Amino acid sequence: MLQRPQRGDPFWIWALHGWEGLSWALIALVTLITVLGDAPTRTTYGMPALVVVLALCYALVRGRPDNPVLRPYGYLCVLVVALGGLSYLGDGLGVFYTVTLAQFVVFVDSLRSAVVYTGLGAVAITVGGTLREGWRTDVLTTNAISSLAVYAVGILIAVLTPRALALRDERAALRAELKTAQLKLAEVYQQQGAAEERERLAREIHDTLAQGFASIIVLAEAARSGLAVDIDRSAQQLQSIEQTARENLAEARVLVGAAPRSGIADGSVAATLRRTLDRFTEDTGLIVTAELPDIECDQPTRVALLRCTQESLANIRKHAAASTVGVVLARHPAGVELEITDDGRGFLVEESHGFGLDGMRKRLAEFGGDLTVTSSLGDGTRILAMIPMNGQV
Structure with a gap:
């Protein structure tokens, strides 16, 4: 049985169900007119009984298409009998066949x-009308022709409906x-976002907490070995450990959302890098030369330049065995460049x-920036970071 139309169904399905509902309104109207009119007794009483x-x-x-007492095909059998009976009861009542197509x-x-x-319905009204008018060949022929005309319309409806249903199913499938999709x-966007967020957190942890803990370990080892030789130096290293730990704690609060923004102090990029280089010189004793002009840039760019500097200095401390380090910050028409060089052992970039x-x-x-790494064994390393900027010096 064809279900009630739903949103997105073709117009034909809506029209078919609208016709089904309208048919009962027409049946009720015709029944009322017939009963109230000057109809024969058998029509006056028989027609309402069949309609009811x-x-x-x-x-x-x-109400219940799966009802064990009366199923859809059982109802159609009742409809065929009722149409034949109505055609027999009164002249023109065969129009109910058209109404109920x-x-x-x-x-x-x-x-x-x-x-x-639909064909059984056509036969029913033909037989009913012929019996009412008298069983004659001419009457049977006339009734059959009119029934066949309506039956042809019913066939057209029956053919068009599956096509409409197929279109509906195709749209539903789409x-x-x-x-x-x-x-x-x-889901892909969510997974990609989660992966990007995990990567971002991993990068932040590596550039802040991990580097800080590595620095603490190096300073602690140096302080422990120097306690018996240079107490003042060890005290300075312990102070650096305390400061690094506090900075790590501040960064950890930012990462877990307990702090609203980066723990990096406000100021120019030159001042920020200068503080980092001074700490590096204090902790390692290496010679650092720096050219740090006062360049205006926003906070995210300043943080990016600082993280690149911290990572480069951490690599120099752990791997380079260098004696001098050079840092140059420059403003070019294309953007800001940060160059960090050392005279250490170098490495194979590939x-x-x-x-x-x-x-x-x-x-x-x-x-929108990029990183260039130049190094070879025994010749030190050069790190060049470039970030495009639209602002002016």
């Missing part, structure tokens, strides 16, 4: 069933596929797969 029986069966099957399509589940039951896309350098590249890429 038909209406009760309709309500029963519409939609029901022969709505209550079936195949084109073949629609054709068969909507389902679109919804599935949207859900999958949303064989380096560390998280630090990769993290620096990705951090700079967020600003």
Whole structure:
């Protein structure tokens, strides 16, 4: 049985069900006019009785299509009998066949069933009308021709309905596929966002907490070994450990959301880098030369330059065995450049797969910048970070 139309169904399905509902309004109107008019007694009483029986069966099957007493095809049998009876009771009541054509399509589940039951309806009104007028060849021929004309319309309806249903199913399938694609896309975006957030947190932890803890370990080892030799130096190293730990605590609060913004103090990029270089010189004793002009840039750019500096200095401390370090900050028409060089042992860039350098590249890429690493064994290392800027010096 054809279900009630839903949003998105073709117009034909809505029209078919609208016709089904309208048919009962017309049946009620014709019945009322016939009963109140000057109709024969058998019509006056027989017609309402058949209509009431038909209406009760309709309500029963519409309310419960799987009812064991009366199923949709059982209702169509009742409809065929009722149409034949109405045609027999009164002249012109065969019009009910035309009125109820939609029901022969709505209550079936195949084109073949629609054709068969619509044909049975045509036979019923033909036989009923012929019996009422007298069984003669001319009467039978006339009634059959008029019934066949209506039957042809019923066949057309039965043929068009499956096409409309196919279109509806196709649209429903497309909507389902679109919804599935949207859900999958949303899931991919969610997974991608989660992966990007994990990568961002990993980079932040590496550039802040991990570097801080590494510095604390190096300073603690140096302070412990120097307690018996240089107490003042050890005290200075312990003070550096305390300061680094406090900075790590501030960064940890930022990462877990307990602080509203980066723990990096406000100020120019030159002042920020100068503080970092002074701490590095104090902790390592290496000679650092720096050219740090006062360049205006926003906080995110300043943080990116600072993180690149911290990562480069950490690599120099752990791997380079250098004696001098050079840092140059420059403003060019294309943007800001930060160059960090050392005279250490160097390395083979193509064989380096560390998280630090990769993290620096990705951090700079967020600003449209890039990172150039130049190094060879025994010749030191050069790190060049570039970030585009639109502002003026």
